[in-house]
Amino acid sequence: MDFSYTNDQLELQETARKFAQNELADLAKELEEKNEPVPHDWLKRYGELGFLGINISEEYGGLGLGNIEALLVLEEFVKVSAAVAFPVFESSVGPVRALEHFGSEAVKKRIIPAVCRGEKIVAVCMSEPEAGSALTDLTTKAVKSDNGYTINGQKRWCSGGGHADGYVVYSRMSDAPGAKGIGAVFVEKGTKGLTFGEREQLMGFRGVPSADIFFDDVEVPLENEIVPAGGFPKLMEAFDLERCGNATMCLGIAQAAFDHALEYSQERKQFGKPIVDFQAIQIKLAEMAMKLEASRLLIHRAAQQANDGLPSLKDSSLAKCFANEISRDVCGVALQVLGAYGYSKSYGMEQRLRDSWGWGIAGGTIDIQKVNIASALVGRRFNQRG
Template sequence: MDFSLSSDQQALQETARQFAQRELPTIARDLEERNIPPSRELVRRYAELGFLGINVAPEYGGLGLGNLEALLVVEEFAKISSAVAFPVFESCVGPVRAIEHFGTEALKRRIIPKVCGGEAIVAVSMSEPDAGSALTDLRARGEITADAVILNGSKRWCSGGGHADGYVVYCRLSDAPGANGIGAVFVDKGTPGMTYGPNESLMGFRGVPSSDIHFDNAAVPLDNIVVPAGGFKQLMEAFDLERCGNATMALGQASGALEEVLAYVQERRQFGKPIIDFQAVQLRIAEMQMRVDAARLLIYRAAANAQMGLPSMLESSLAKCFANEIAREVTGHAVQLMGAYGYSREFPMERRLRDAWGWGIAGGAVDIQKVNIASALIGRRFDQRR
């Protein structure tokens, strides 16, 4: 068992770090202030530098590296902000990977190379007004006809809603009850009968657009079926990788906060000396480092054990739950250590705190991850309806 990154992994991590720290802070501030996503020009630049589809197969335009390599890059971008990291997140651990694993060959070749080339953004649409944690209560329905899937219903909290070029939409594809009737289809932006609600105004995640999506007899080709009815388990297997991405986005808020506050406590002077010389500050910094390292190791374990495949529910849920919780704690400590500078919107620390809370809600709330962990430990799912 080797806990060291290889020389190639270290080089990739350093390349991502240098680019992110040199090029993205000013952009991140602008996205935060204006609540707009990264420009298509910036996303194309990511592609040119090899930061999109890192773990996607080369035949679809990716680099063909492992999940760990992808998450190394996600963290370096997330240290700057969730908004600038989101295109990397979506291309490496998002719905594109569900298409790669389960979609038709025609759909893979039509969509994935565009994402890896920075020419398209794909989002996932899962939740509904009455189906968030209880995802098997989905009501949006796709009626399969001779030559199309006809979608009707509404989706909620779609990150990328109204901005992405296509959506992997979870919906009912048969009359079978519960999970047995659920599958997913890919819907192109601009499909007739598809409309969007207004961009949500959230506590954090500014620069990551989110909106409702409504379907009124929206027709999509049969080749756009990603997973047929009864494939809910496959969708959740793909989502195990997205959990690792979510964990890494949360980790990025914490590790970025720690790096920033380490510099601050060595420069900030009170009572005639740097505040790092006070034991209370030393203890707090040590506690923050312990939590960041532990979260990172849980994420690395899930990614490394999956290699090129999909992580297990247990390891991905452990990583997500722990990273979500420590991100809130570490960014909170960082705000406190920086005092008014941490609380001021003139500086990025308060934004890290707001985003850290969001990652523990997105992609399955913290307590749902704990239910997943207990379920994996005893080997059976819990029926929450009885």
């Protein structure tokens, strides 16, 4: 068991850190102020530098590296902001991985290399107005015929909704009840019958667009099937890696908050000395550092053990749940260390707190992760409808 990074991993991490810190700070500020996503010219630059699809097979335009490498890069980007990190997230641990694992060769070859080049963005459509945590209650239907699928329904809380170039759409594909009838299809933006609602105005996640998506007799070819009815467990296996990405988004935000508080505590003077000399501040810093290190270890354990496939439900849920909770805690304490400066929009700390809160809702709430963990401990799923 080796907890150290390889020289190649350290070099990749340092490259990502320099690029993110030196070149993305102004972009991050602009995205936060305007609530706009990363522009396409920047996406292409991400792609040229190899930051998209880090753990995607070289066959489809990625670097062919491991999950740890992808998460190391993601953490460095999200330290600057969640908005500038989101394309890295979507290309390495998001719906693109579901396409890579389960999609048809035709779709994989058409879409994934374009994502890795920064030419396309792919989002996932899961939640609906009446199906969030109870995802198996979804009602969006994809009806199969000899020519393909016809899709009808509505999706909500889709990060990238209205902005992405393609969507992995969880759909009811047979009359079988619950998860047995659920699969997924790929729908490209511009397909007839696909429309979008107004952009959501959220507490955080500025620069990560979200909107309702409407499917009105949307037709896609058979090759756009990702998994058929009954493939829901496969989809959720792929989603276990997304949980590691979600956890890393929290970790990076919290790490940036801690770094800011640590630096500030050594510069800010009260009663004639730096506030770090006060034991109350020392204890806060130590507790934040412990939470960050524990979170990183849980995330990297889940990712490392999944290098030959996908993370386990238990490992990914432990990592996500813990990171979601400690990120809120760390950002809150870091804000308190900065005092009034932390509460000011001019210094970025309040943005970290707003963004950190959202990740504990997105991708499966904190409470749902705890149910997942309990299910893994006892070896059976719990019936929430009983």
